[in-house]
Structure formats: C-alpha cells, structure tokens
Amino acid sequence: MHSSPLPLTRDLVLIGGGHTHALVLRMWGMNPLAGVRVTVIDPVPATAYSGMLPGFVAGHYSRRELDIDLVKLARFAGARLITGPAVAIDPVDQTVTVPGREPVAYDVASIDIGITSAMPALKGFSEHGVPAKPLGPFADAWTKHLAFNPSEPVAVIGGGIAGCELSMAMAHALRVKGSDAPVHLLERGILLSDNSESAQRKIRKSMADLGITLHENVQISEINATALVLADGTTIQASFITGAAGAKAYDWLGTSGLNLHNGFVSVNPRLQSSVDNVFATGDCAHMIDTPRPKAGVFAVRQAPVLFQNLRAALGTDKWAEYKPQSDYLKLVSLGQKSALAEKFGLTFTGPLLWQWKNRIDQKFMEKFRDLPQMEQPTVPAEIAHGMKDALGDKPMCGGCGAKVGPTTLSAVLSHLPAPLRTDIRSTIGDDAATMVVGGVEQVLTTDHLRAFTNDPVVMTRIAANHALGDIWAMGAEPQGATVNLVLPRLSDTLMGRTLHEIMQTAHEVLSDAGAAIVGGHSSVGDELTIGFSITGLCHQPPITVAGAKAGAAIILTKPIGSGTIMAAEMQGQAEGHIVTKALDLMCQSQARAADILKQAQAMTDVTGFGLAGHIGNICKSSGTGAVLRIADIPLMEGAAELAQNGVRSSLYPQNKAAFPELPDTPETALLFDPQTAGGLLAVIDAQSAEGTLNALKIAGYQAAIIGEITENPDQIELA
Incomplete structure (x- = not known):
C-alpha cells in the first residue's frame, strides 16, 4: 500500500x-x-x-x-x-x-x-465465432487453435486493414507450422476501399503470395460449427472464424x-x-x-x-x-517480417519497414516494462545498531507476511501462565479459543491484516475469509463478528465511501458464512489494516491440532504460494494474471470444505507460519511426525518459478529458522511461505481420505493428499 x-x-x-x-x-x-x-x-x-x-x-x-x-x-x-x-x-x-x-x-x-464487435449480430457468430476485439480473448483463442487444430481452415470476416493484417498473419503462422490449411477473407464490398490504389495493389499481392482466398461482394447469412453459409447458398468450410468488421x-x-x-x-x-x-x-x-x-x-x-x-x-x-x-503514418504488417507504410497517398513495402514498425512498437511497450520498483525507506546517515537488520533488504510484506515470526512469538507466549478459568478449554496452539458459555462450547478468534492490495473490497474479502478460517478449522459454525479497522487519512467524503465498501463487503462475506456483524472499532493511521474478531458455535467437540494419529492422511484444500507471489508483486516481478489468480484463491471461502472435513482427527488453517509451521504444530500437539510429498503439494500458478528466481516473503527467514533440519532449496522454499487466507490442513483417516478428497474437488477446491502422519514425534520428513 x-x-x-x-x-x-x-x-x-x-x-x-x-x-x-x-x-x-x-x-x-x-x-x-x-x-x-x-x-x-x-x-x-x-x-x-x-x-x-x-x-x-x-x-x-x-x-x-x-x-x-x-x-x-x-x-x-x-x-x-x-x-x-x-x-x-x-x-x-x-x-x-x-x-x-x-x-x-x-x-x-x-x-x-x-x-467491441458487431459480429455477434450475425446468426451463429456468438456460438461459433471469435471477435477480434477485445484483443485478449481473441489472442487466447488463436493460440489454442494454432496449438491443437492447425490443419483446420480459417476465415476472417472484414476486408479493411485489420482483417487483411489478421488474415496475412494467420496464413504466415500456419505455413511456419507446416500447415497448408486454407485461409479465407470475406468482405461484403471491395477490399480496402478506404485505402489508396497503390496500397490496395501491394496488399493484395502479399495476400496472394500467402495463398489467401479472397471473397468480395459477398453476404454471410449464417455461421455454424464448421462453415460460413453465404446468401447465395455457397458454403465456405472453416473451423476458426473471426470477425474484424462491424466495430461498434x-x-x-x-x-x-x-x-x-x-x-x-x-x-x-x-x-x-x-x-x-x-x-x-x-x-x-x-x-x-x-x-x-x-x-x-x-x-x-x-x-x-x-x-x-x-x-x-x-x-x-x-x-x-x-x-x-x-x-498519420499507417504501418501495415504483411504476415512475414515485412510491412507497408502509407502516408499522403504514398506507399512503400519491405522488411526494413517492418523493422521500423517493430522499433516503434517496442519503444512504446518499453514504457511499461521498465517501471521503477518499490524502494526501501531512506535511512539517515547516523543510525542505531541493528537498524539495517531490522529494515531487511526488501519492502515489508502485507497480509500474513507482516506477522511476527514464529520463534519470537512462541518465546513470548511460553511465559504466559495457563488460564485459571474453568470455562476456558483451549490451549495457545489451537486456532481459536474454546469457551463454555451456558453449557455450549463456543470458539473465539481475532485476526488482522496489513493491506497488500489497494482495493478495500478485495482486502476485506481476504481478511474476512482469513479470520473465518480459524472458526472453520475448529469445526465450528461462525456466529458473531466485530470489525476492527485502521484507515489511512481521508477526507470525510472518501472516508464514507471507503467505510461503505468495507462494511458492505464484510456483511456479504460474513452473512454468507452464517455470521452477523455485531459491532467494531475504527481509527486513523498510516495505512489500511482490516481485522475481525469472530465467535463460532460447536455442535460437536471442537477439532483441535492435537488429535492426529499415525497412518492418517494429510489433506490440503488450497494451493500455497501467496506470500511469494505478493512479495514479487510488490517488487514488480509477478505477472498480473498470476497476482489476480492468487487474490481470487485468497478470496475463496472454506465453508464447504470445513463441512466436508467435519470428521477430521486434527485440523488447522495454513496462514502466516507456512505449511511446514502448521503441520509442525499438529505434530507437536499430537505427539506425532509427518511425511510430506513435495510433488503432491498444490502450488499457486507462478509460485514455483518465482521461488526458483529467489523471491521470498519478508517473513520467510523466521519461518525457515523454525525448521533447521529441513533443506533450504528453491524446491522446498514454499513450505515456509506465509499464506494469507490459506486452505485447511486436515488429518483424515486413511480409509476415508480418497472419498473426502473427491468430495472436496467436486465442491470446487484444488485439494490434494500431500502426505501421512507418522509415529516419529516432532519429525517432519520430505519425500
């Protein structure tokens, strides 16, 4: 932020x-x-x-x-x-x-x-055609066709510059692929009617050299899965049909x-x-x-x-x-690395013009490829001992990457005395506090996240699901919630807009989970922090981290890697689609998964201490060990490549330090990656594990069986 x-x-x-x-x-x-x-x-x-x-x-x-x-x-x-x-x-x-x-x-x-394209108005186009705009979906569709159906014929509707460029590019790509699939270009009038005669003549020659079949003065009556049907009854076979005409x-x-x-x-x-x-x-x-x-x-x-x-x-x-x-100068790609230039009625063609066009295009795109990265705070000339170590060598992460490390936290909590009250039944290692209220077991948790995205709506969804994870991990049903906010300095108008977005989103997520907002607290600070304190009701004995038995299977309901991806995003190293998919996974509710996992021997949610830290907590509390199969652990798209390139969350060193016996390699790095709104980590009886996994997958979770519980206390092994 x-x-x-x-x-x-x-x-x-x-x-x-x-x-x-x-x-x-x-x-x-x-x-x-x-x-x-x-x-x-x-x-x-x-x-x-x-x-x-x-x-x-x-x-x-x-x-x-x-x-x-x-x-x-x-x-x-x-x-x-x-x-x-x-x-x-x-x-x-x-x-x-x-x-x-x-x-x-x-x-x-x-x-x-x-x-956008007016092509969908053509009968059958919406079902069987691909509009040339928006460009992204068209590019995806063409990539798929070229990879899997290069021998199938192609048709382009529209004989303007855009249609001609696309048909020549397609024809060239197919020839390079070794395909002789026909490429058709259809125009209801005359090809390139808005261009000079010289430009028309040279582009027609380039199209002829590429073997493109032109159909001028034709009317298309409909499109089906394998062909275009013209008004005169003629059928033109094509399995990839795009439209570069009729923009609106x-x-x-x-x-x-x-x-x-x-x-x-x-x-x-x-x-x-x-x-x-x-x-x-x-x-x-x-x-x-x-x-x-x-x-x-x-x-x-x-x-x-x-x-x-x-x-x-x-x-x-x-x-x-x-x-x-x-x-203005018109530069037209001619399929191969050749281009046509037209201005003031003059036209020229050749490879040098393509090189010129390429330089112009690359110069434009370089503006977006070379963006300065987020910088660390400026350090004064005179500083106290330990300042550089405390700052670290990268910007501090948000979400669970900004949590206090496990070693520091455990050392502090170990000095706290055990609860004296007889109605408190939980231990510090559990995901939520367990209390007896009027003979009913209730769980209580609180969690707060430093924002790592500038969108309060997405951040609220993530923070709410993150806090709910503790309730679901205990096998409880969410009940009541308070919202705790630190907001950046805003005018009264923007403050109202931001609070409205946050509270409406929080209401949506929590009410979908069965909980109600019953209050909260807000204050103003340097940056956005969103937190929730949530209670839940247990209709069966709470699921803790202490019940794992040797021989049971370990199931993870969500891929890991969010800490690495968000750290890379802060440093400008993660591609946008990878970041977006990671955010979507962090927004995914674990309510249905928790219901499927109600018979788990032990369960927790994977958050700040990483997968290794949370399976270690189960093993320590249960007096068992575990074997994790690295190849079976689901990873978020792009996370492994980023880890291979050395990207680490700011909490990574402390998470790894808790497991000195485990290797520190790019292949194992994501075991220590802090997760935000991570999946549920459940220990399931081996006989029912496959059925449970299938139920999770049917419910839409990218779940996997990632290992087994062993008899070796506190020993985590990798396979």
Missing part, C-alpha cells in the same frame, strides 16, 4: 485499461497529484497492445510481449485495480457499476474502453446520459464529455470538432492532454486542448 502524510480527498476513476489510460497511469506514477486516489477498472489484469497483435498472431511476438500488465502499472501508479467489467456510469450519483461489488464512486472519471461502441454507453455520436462518447478538445467531470478517449470517443478514424495513433497522442486535464479537473486548473494531425 502507498502511504502518504497527506490525506486523500478526491477519487479519480479510469474506466478501461486502453492505451491512453495506460500512458496516463505511467505519467501518474512519475508525477502523482497529492490527495488523489486513483482507481482503474478493466475486465482483465493485462491489456493487449493492438499495434503488436498481427505480429503476435504471426508468431513474431510472445504473449508476454503483447500485453501491458495493468497490475504492475497500477502498483507503480499507486492505484487500485478492479478486475471486472464496467457496465454503467451514473453522472448524477457519480458512480460506476461493476458487477459483484458496490458501485464505485468518483469525483472525476475517464472512459477508455475501446470498441459498447451498449452500456447508450444509457449513460452522456451525449453520443453513433454510440460513441462525444468529446470537446479538452476530451471532456457533455458532463464536465467525465472524460473519454481512444476509440470509444468521438471528437466533435475534429473527427478522425479509429486509430491507435490518436489514442497515444491524447495521453499527455488527458493527463493534464484530469489534473486540472482535480485541482490544478491548468487545461490543455488536443489537436490531432490531419494525416
């Missing part, structure tokens, strides 16, 4: 992760406006760069080279990223609707969502109340819509005074103007106007 001594007073919401907004985020990270909280809303954690899409399709670029990582970019800009589609904007209430969460409030908003604005803009032109947001030279505090840019916008075609070059050049005007609307009052050039 970015912290500042100055309070946040205004919300800037960027709707969409298009090229203009990506550049604005980079500029914001270099020169933020104090007091502004920035939010980015996009359906995916990475947005594909349109200029390199044909090169990716042809095989010249990897998917990693194609994508702008919005997670890394948001971290650099100090922004929160909401991964979900915006489906409405209300300029009166000043909110943006994203399904699955409370409306996102703004003081200033900007829309950069690009365009997103339908939800039609209900926005903003002035539109053919569905696109009308903007003035300041890029403002008909509502002063709502801006629009890129392909989703229509420039009233200077209309231009939909082209990425305009979106890129709008970025500095939008950046300045967003700042002006938020407080600086220094405005700028966007003045587009009358003509």
Whole structure:
C-alpha cells in the first residue's frame, strides 16, 4: 500500500485499461497529484497492445510481449485495480457499476474502453465465432487453435486493414507450422476501399503470395460449427472464424446520459464529455470538432492532454486542448517480417519497414516494462545498531507476511501462565479459543491484516475469509463478528465511501458464512489494516491440532504460494494474471470444505507460519511426525518459478529458522511461505481420505493428499 502524510480527498476513476489510460497511469506514477486516489477498472489484469497483435498472431511476438500488465502499472501508479467489467456510469450519483461489488464512486472519471464487435449480430457468430476485439480473448483463442487444430481452415470476416493484417498473419503462422490449411477473407464490398490504389495493389499481392482466398461482394447469412453459409447458398468450410468488421461502441454507453455520436462518447478538445467531470478517449470517443478514424495513433497522442486535464479537473486548473494531425503514418504488417507504410497517398513495402514498425512498437511497450520498483525507506546517515537488520533488504510484506515470526512469538507466549478459568478449554496452539458459555462450547478468534492490495473490497474479502478460517478449522459454525479497522487519512467524503465498501463487503462475506456483524472499532493511521474478531458455535467437540494419529492422511484444500507471489508483486516481478489468480484463491471461502472435513482427527488453517509451521504444530500437539510429498503439494500458478528466481516473503527467514533440519532449496522454499487466507490442513483417516478428497474437488477446491502422519514425534520428513 502507498502511504502518504497527506490525506486523500478526491477519487479519480479510469474506466478501461486502453492505451491512453495506460500512458496516463505511467505519467501518474512519475508525477502523482497529492490527495488523489486513483482507481482503474478493466475486465482483465493485462491489456493487449493492438499495434503488436498481427505480429503476435504471426508468431513474431510472445504473449508476454503483447500485453501491458495493468497490475504492475497500477502498483507503480499507486492505484487500485478492479478486475471486472464496467457496465454503467451514473453522472448524477457519480458512480460506476461493476458487477459483484458496490458501485464505485468518483469525483472525476475517464472512459477508455475501446470498441467491441458487431459480429455477434450475425446468426451463429456468438456460438461459433471469435471477435477480434477485445484483443485478449481473441489472442487466447488463436493460440489454442494454432496449438491443437492447425490443419483446420480459417476465415476472417472484414476486408479493411485489420482483417487483411489478421488474415496475412494467420496464413504466415500456419505455413511456419507446416500447415497448408486454407485461409479465407470475406468482405461484403471491395477490399480496402478506404485505402489508396497503390496500397490496395501491394496488399493484395502479399495476400496472394500467402495463398489467401479472397471473397468480395459477398453476404454471410449464417455461421455454424464448421462453415460460413453465404446468401447465395455457397458454403465456405472453416473451423476458426473471426470477425474484424462491424466495430461498434459498447451498449452500456447508450444509457449513460452522456451525449453520443453513433454510440460513441462525444468529446470537446479538452476530451471532456457533455458532463464536465467525465472524460473519454481512444476509440470509444468521438471528437466533435475534429473527427478522425479509429486509430491507435490518436489514442497515444491524447495521453499527455488527458493527463493534464484530469489534473486540472482535480485541482490544478491548468487545461490543455488536443489537436490531432490531419494525416498519420499507417504501418501495415504483411504476415512475414515485412510491412507497408502509407502516408499522403504514398506507399512503400519491405522488411526494413517492418523493422521500423517493430522499433516503434517496442519503444512504446518499453514504457511499461521498465517501471521503477518499490524502494526501501531512506535511512539517515547516523543510525542505531541493528537498524539495517531490522529494515531487511526488501519492502515489508502485507497480509500474513507482516506477522511476527514464529520463534519470537512462541518465546513470548511460553511465559504466559495457563488460564485459571474453568470455562476456558483451549490451549495457545489451537486456532481459536474454546469457551463454555451456558453449557455450549463456543470458539473465539481475532485476526488482522496489513493491506497488500489497494482495493478495500478485495482486502476485506481476504481478511474476512482469513479470520473465518480459524472458526472453520475448529469445526465450528461462525456466529458473531466485530470489525476492527485502521484507515489511512481521508477526507470525510472518501472516508464514507471507503467505510461503505468495507462494511458492505464484510456483511456479504460474513452473512454468507452464517455470521452477523455485531459491532467494531475504527481509527486513523498510516495505512489500511482490516481485522475481525469472530465467535463460532460447536455442535460437536471442537477439532483441535492435537488429535492426529499415525497412518492418517494429510489433506490440503488450497494451493500455497501467496506470500511469494505478493512479495514479487510488490517488487514488480509477478505477472498480473498470476497476482489476480492468487487474490481470487485468497478470496475463496472454506465453508464447504470445513463441512466436508467435519470428521477430521486434527485440523488447522495454513496462514502466516507456512505449511511446514502448521503441520509442525499438529505434530507437536499430537505427539506425532509427518511425511510430506513435495510433488503432491498444490502450488499457486507462478509460485514455483518465482521461488526458483529467489523471491521470498519478508517473513520467510523466521519461518525457515523454525525448521533447521529441513533443506533450504528453491524446491522446498514454499513450505515456509506465509499464506494469507490459506486452505485447511486436515488429518483424515486413511480409509476415508480418497472419498473426502473427491468430495472436496467436486465442491470446487484444488485439494490434494500431500502426505501421512507418522509415529516419529516432532519429525517432519520430505519425500
């Protein structure tokens, strides 16, 4: 989390992760406006760069080279990223609707969502076709086709520049693959009718050289799983069908109340819509005074103007106007590493032009690849002994990575006397305190997390499920909860918005678990911390960590690796889709898993002390040992590679120090990785283990049997 001594007073919401907004985020990270909280809303954690899409399709670029990582970019800009589609904007209430969460409030908003395809209106396209936009899903679909069905014919609908580039790129990729699969390009009019005769002639020749079959002046009546059916009854066989024609604005803009032109947001030279505090840019916008075609070059050049005007609307009052050039250089990929350049009616082709285009594209993408990493606090020239060791060599992690280490904590707790009350039945090693209230056994836990994501909604879901894990691990049913918050300095308006998001999310998660919020406490500090104190009722004897028996199976209900992934994210080393998947797993409820595991001999949830620390606690309390099969332990996507590259959470050294007998290698590193909202770790009778595992998998858990309990007290072995 970015912290500042100055309070946040205004919300800037960027709707969409298009090229203009990506550049604005980079500029914001270099020169933020104090007091502004920035939010980015996009359906995916990475947005594909349109200029390199044909090169990716042809095989010249990897998917990693194609994508702008919005997670890394948001971290650099100090922004929160909401991964979900915006489906409405209300300029009166000043909110943006994203399904699955409370409306996102703004003081200033900007829309950069690009365009979508009108192809689904064609009969059968929604079921059997792949629109060329959005770019990310198209890229995924093409990768799958090229890998598994390269011998099947391909068809592209739309004979403009985009359709021609895609068809040539596909044809080249298939030839490189050794496939002679036909590639068809269909156009209802004349191919490249908006381009010069010279450009048309040269592109047609390139397409002919690649063996592409052109179908001009044709009408498509429908599409099925294996073919396109034309109006005259002709059938064109194709198993991969894409559409690069019929681009249109997103339908939800039609209900926005903003002035539109053919569905696109009308903007003035300041890029403002008909509502002063709502801006629009890129392909989703229509420039009233200077209309231009939909082209990425305009979106890129709008970025500095939008950046300045967003700042002006938020407080600086220094405005700028966007003045587009009358003509622009068009660079067209020709499938192979060759390109066509067109400007002022002049056209040229050749490999040197592809190299030129590649340099332009790579220079653009380098802006997002080389982002400064999070720095450690500046250390004064004169410091006390031990300061450098206390600071460590990396930024402090959030979540369970910010917990006190197991050795330090155990040493302190060991000096506490045993409870004197006769209605307290638990020990310090248990997940929650067990009390007898009116003859009923009740469990009590409290847990608090230092935020590691700028989105209070996601952080609340994680913190609530993290605290509930202690209740579920005891075999109890959640009952009542208090919410305990430390909020950063905010204006009264932003404080109200933040509290509303947190409390509504907490209510949703806790009520789904069967618990009710009964109170809480809040205070203001340097950064966001969210915690819950929760009670639960036991309708059977509580499941503790002390009942494991030799020969029983060990089941883990969730992959590990969250500490490593979030540490890498803070350092700019984790790819956005890996971070997003890790956050999704941390938000996963363990309620159904706990119900399936009600007959466990012993159980705990895997949190700050890592998998080794928690299985060690079971063994110590039960007087047993354990064998863990490293290969069977489920890992979060990307965690093993990051561990191999030396990424460790700030709590890792203390977790590892508790097990000096275990090897410290990249293969074993994740055993000591602190988990936040981790899975349940259950000891199950061997005879019922497989059936229990199948039930967990059917319920949607990435569970696994990872080892067995042994008779060797306090000995953890690896196999």
